[in-house]
Amino acid sequence: MAVSRMAVDIISPINREFKDIPKKIREDERYWPYFKDCIEAIDGTHVPVTISPTKQIPFIGRKGIPTQNIMAVCDFHMRFTFVWAGWEGTAHDTRIFMEAIRKEELHFPHPPRGKYYLVDAGYPHMNEYMGPYRRERYHLPDFRRGPRPMGMREIFNHAHSSLRCTIERTFGDIEFKPYDDDEDYLPPGSMEDEEAENYSSMQQSEISNENVINIERDYISISLMHG
Template identity: 65%
Template sequence: MHESKQSGETWIREILDGHESRCMINFRMSKMVFTSLLRVLETRYNLQTSKNISSSEMLGIFLYILGTGAKVSQCRERFQRSGSTISQNFAIVLEKVSRMATDLIAPEDPFFSSIPEQIRNDSRYMPHFKDCIGAIDGTHIAAILPPNEQIPYIGRKCIPTQNVMAVCDFNMCFTFVMAGWEGSAHDTRIFLDAIRDPKYKFPHPPNGKYYLVDSGYPKMKGYLRPYRGQRYHLPDFRRGRLVSGKEEIFNHSHSSLRSVIERTFCVLKEKWAILRDMPSYSFEKQTMIVVATMTIHNFIRKHVGRNDADFMEYEDINWAYENTIDLENTHG
């Protein structure tokens, strides 16, 4: 029964005409970004108003589910729509955002012709890391699967997960993602598949350039690992003795710079509650949702810069050093 006098369309309009904080709470972005995203989806990816529901309400339903983790039953009440209408329109917008991912999850400069400003303007990294173009790591997202399909997805987290490999630049934007691998799959296996199979269109480092990776990745040209057998993670340096020796000094700088991928994962998981409590969609749709959140993450970052509160919390490159949390927790 839908008895509220406030329709979903009316509520969306109230949010967009109201205080900025309401849009951030419900849709995880500013009013300006919501409007810009809607316009891009309409003009470039053919999101269309139907006779029964506007494109703005469709996007509102989609972002509300991603950002708050709301279930269909909660959305029925919030938007005064049937469960089937909620599900159908969520799927429509998910398909449009999945198409947008191809354009948005990619290097800003495919030739990597300039030094990232975060390196160029920091004497800790310049000139030693001037040819670094980003960082690579994996993270786990809980997966909802039938009991008879769970075993391959149960890894070190002891629950079913999908293992997601991502590459990011130093502006905290994702430039490549490979989602949907079983939680038991080793990061190296996923990495090698990504860089070797042309169908994934991995953004390979040009000659002389490289990505930062941790010590679990294979030693390969274009992928710079830390020294093994030495302290590496930033909390270890904070708790222990002063940095000493060229290998520890290198590891400290490497870890500090590579923390951008950890911080980017933190922003992603904090902003999109659905990643912390995935609904029981098909696994294919769960994988699409992960990529969709990364796509909108990039859209927000590129349109708002440093004015989004979630990014502001984690954008300081010293964040990982100043916080004593175990960075391994960001992998889960």
């Protein structure tokens, strides 16, 4: 608990104004200038935990063992800038995310106007948080096993996934082996996918500016296709 309280001050962005464009984006033609307003990436991971048998049930999700669902933010230098640990393994990413951005005491590094984070399909797609196109190929293994990205949306999803995977590589550098939900992404219509949509619908007042990020995403997609 003490370490978690310390993390609020220790694990934070070097510059909360995010004025500088990350070197990874600025110097890579795959991302520049398309993602020039992207600042960092958000993802979650499940970490095995040891807990009393009488308290295990909420921690046992589809991994089959007790885990914590940890939300983290990572910059493109593979440095964590926000971490929120302690959530039960059954807690959905959307619920954790919405709590993180609303609780002032957590000091979540909100992006400045015109900037945004990259998030995966498990998070709400809303203003300042750009997710991939749903119901399209997204994860890099899907492209490796199949044909090259085709069409505006797949081209965007491939670039989005390639850039966002920085946080997955950062998780991989930690001593424990995290359980990455991306490996077994639930298809639309599954129970957990419905839970995410239901929870998101309860937050419409906070996701009312979704069209802003949709327009930005479409613009990037068209630019990538014709770039």
